[in-house]
Amino acid sequence: MHFAQYYLDCLSQASYLIGDETTGRAVLVDPRRDIDDYLRDAEAAGLRIELIIETHFHADFLSGHLELARATGATIAFGETAETGYPIRRLRDGERIYLGAPADGEAPGASGTSGTSGAPGTSGAPGTSGAPETFEPSRASGVTLTVLATPGHTPESICLVVHEHPDADEPYGVLTGDTLFVGDVGRPDLLAAAGLTPEEMAGRLYRSLRDKLLTLPDATRVFPAHGAGSACGRNLSTETTSTIGDQRRLNYALQPMTEAEFVRLVTAGQPATPGYFAHDAALNRDGHPLLDTAPPAALTLDEALAARRDAGAVLLDSRPLAAYTEAHFTGSLHISLDTRFAEYAGSVVAPGTPIVLVSDPGTESEARLRLARIGYDHVLGHVQDPAAQLARHPELVSRTHRLAPDEAPSAQAQLVDVRNPAEYAAGALPGAVNLPLASLPGHCATLDPDRPVVLYCRSGNRSVIAAALLEARGFRDVRDISGGYEAVAPAAG
CATH class of the missing domain: 3.60.15.10 (Ribonuclease Z/Hydroxyacylglutathione hydrolase-like)
Known part of the structure; x- marks a missing residue:
């Protein structure tokens, strides 16, 4: 055998x-x-x-x-x-x-x-x-x-x-x-x-x-x-x-x-x-188009921004977390390729949405394949050399604001735990409301976009994904806790 x-x-x-x-x-x-x-x-x-x-x-x-x-x-x-x-x-x-x-x-x-x-x-x-x-x-x-x-x-x-x-x-x-x-x-x-x-x-x-x-x-x-x-x-x-x-x-x-x-x-x-x-x-029940193995098209920054403006595309940044938090295109979503990239993408990007990848050179084909594995085939292309483009266009750049584990959120902040229910039930920060990452796109309306939002997860990865989502949806003051619950809970105890 x-x-x-x-x-x-x-x-x-x-x-x-x-x-x-x-x-x-x-x-x-x-x-x-x-x-x-x-x-x-x-x-x-x-x-x-x-x-x-x-x-x-x-x-x-x-x-x-x-x-x-x-x-x-x-x-x-x-x-x-x-x-x-x-x-x-x-x-x-x-x-x-x-x-x-x-x-x-x-x-x-x-x-x-x-x-x-x-x-x-x-x-x-x-x-x-x-x-x-x-x-x-x-x-x-x-x-x-x-x-x-x-x-x-x-x-x-x-x-x-x-x-x-x-x-x-x-x-x-x-x-x-x-x-x-x-x-x-x-x-x-x-x-x-x-x-x-x-x-x-x-x-x-x-x-x-x-x-x-x-x-x-x-x-x-x-x-x-x-x-x-x-x-x-x-x-x-x-x-x-x-x-x-x-x-x-x-x-x-x-x-x-x-x-x-x-x-x-x-x-x-x-x-x-x-x-x-x-x-x-x-799709698995009814049928789907066969996999397209061609590499994603290389796009200029102007072409990528036009796709977002005219076709409703999202800019999906697959670079490592540290690079994204330091500098990213304003309004882009983030899921690092070294995490559960496809699953998280399927949690925050609606099926059928056109996608433009913002990937480290040489990783865009892997990002496209992982998206294809969950049926996300509508990848329009990738931004060429995103690090250089970010350096050339500071007017288009934002950075992620992160709280240190020992830094207390403001009293006005909405504290959101984006872990799964079982994680939340096992222990959470006082006053935190549980909105798991996979549920967050459908529950953004439960949060006030004009009040500060502080997010946390287990170790600080899902919270950055969630922060990017809220920023893309117009929330004005979004922060996450670096290191997540694992970093905060021992200090709190």
């Missing part, structure tokens, strides 16, 4: 390439949009990607199933209840996918194709041929995947149990998507599950975990779709793999409890939902 995990730190996202080395047949699970690594590694291992499986409609990134299907001719597959705007193969609960050959040496597909039934519009459509067929278990050999329907995070969620051989006593592992993480479980309140309440989805999640995943042997390896930092849960570990046994012992949501207790536990204190999540879930 060929088994590879691809972990993307900037989105805390994992995808998987699984293949049978005797036949060369392979599947790719939960691919990101830039697919070159998968294609290169599959070719090097002598594998053909024949099936692309999505564990659910992802909300936090734009999947690469359409790009991969175009490049390989592979079929796209989802759980049985999924409804999409493009042809798919629907995978039934309990269905087995055999990547090896029939044990008696017959050609693949000789014993039927029940696994491809129900895929609309497959005749002649790109990406619907060559999918691994379903063989009778007694006649098949090699790497095998078993589909588990595990609704809860979303209605169509599935997990995939991996066996190196169909008759193996124990599974090699299980790909758990967003149903089970290392240290957490999938949140049940995202817009991908529109029409169902968080409580209803949490009840489904409880049953999926208890009736499906926790019936697997303790030694079964757990391979989730996300790790620490993802907004798809609230307590994800920095570890990217685990075992069912360790999660049974250590995961707070898998401890003995009633369904009602579980529902109360997992519906409380979830992170604020970034604004782009609903946008990405819809």
